[in-house]
Amino acid sequence: MLTIDLNIIGKRIKQARLNKKFTQQDLADRCGFTKSLLSKIENGQTASAVATLSKIADNLETPLSWFLEENEQQNLILLPSNNRTQKIGNKEMGYMYERLANRSRFSKIEPVLVTVPPDSEGIDPYTHSEEEFIFILSGAINLWYDGESHLLKEGDSAYFNGSMPHIFKPVSDQEAKVLTVFVEPSD
Structure with missing residues (x-):
């Protein structure tokens, strides 16, 4: 018990x-x-x-x-790759997410590894309250942002306001890996 x-x-x-x-x-x-x-x-x-x-x-x-939760709040959070949570999402959702840190409830940032499968075309843009920084680790995506398409390849990055409709779309028949950092806006 x-x-x-x-x-x-x-x-x-x-x-x-x-x-x-x-x-x-x-x-x-x-x-x-x-x-x-x-x-x-x-x-x-x-x-x-x-x-x-x-x-x-x-x-x-x-x-x-x-x-x-059982765990105490910690100032240092180490998360070896074999201890990360399983991927959340599927091709029907458009992405698979993998949290990269078990962050504090009150942290203003959340790093996530987003996998964009090559066959995730039919997904609609969405919005959220956070700002978002992305860095393309591998592959390429089309960042659809506020009705415009922006090609981002490995090594490219973007920072944007999540309250505008946006989505990552695959570019080729290879999946893309995107480091995404959600940043809560300052009050």
Whole structure:
């Protein structure tokens, strides 16, 4: 049976609350419970029902799982290639993603290895809130950005605002590997 350290959960909730610039009273009001209860949770003095933690997570826009993870926050994260998460996605989605770091919940960047299969043509452009830096590791892509096509080959890079419609399209019958770094915009 997994034992969860209440102090770690409390510290993570406090960290997320401060990151959002909420006072304890602000968060308690949003969640519909007392400041006293929130203070006890943050100080590891009381166990909370999952429903209570879920309300906190929702109001902090933070995954509930982040509060419950076993691993401590680390200043150095080493991720050998054989320990990386499996690729997410498939040809129907257009890409396969491989996270290159198990980043902190509050990090403003996320590095990802994107594989663009040669037969991923029918995918529509999409948008997201992050800025995006890409570096073509191998192969070539057409970066469709805001209705225009830009050919990028091995060694080329681009930096762009993700809020404009964009997508990576294959150029040939070979897959392309793209180092992608998502950067959350500054407030």
